[in-house]
Amino acid sequence: MTTLTAPMVRRSPSTVGLTPHGEIDLASRGVLNDAIMAALSADPPPAALVVDLADVGFCDCSGVRVLLRGRAAARAAGIDFRVVNAHGVVLRVLRTLGVERELAA
DSSP states (O other): OOOOBOOEEEEETTEEEEOOEEEESTTTHHHHHHHHHHHHTOSSOOSEEEEEOTEEEEEOHHHHHHHHHHHHHHHHTTOEEEEEOOOHHHHHHHHHTTOHHHHHO
């Protein structure tokens, strides 16, 4: 298991990006959850939150649950939420669970 970090970057005045690095699993899901909630609470609030999984090598179902809850919280706040650049095992997990398109939309 690698340590998960999830730095937040304001990509534009209206878009916040999260770029997690490492593995998202039961032990590290809180890091991702906290980062998503902080991004959604940014001042001013973003119009969009983009979670870039390019540097994530593993994500289990607890990580997927965090992404889905983040998407729900974003939608409730009127914020667009997208997951991009999933690959390898992470992409396979999203596809197997049938959430790839839902998280990318």
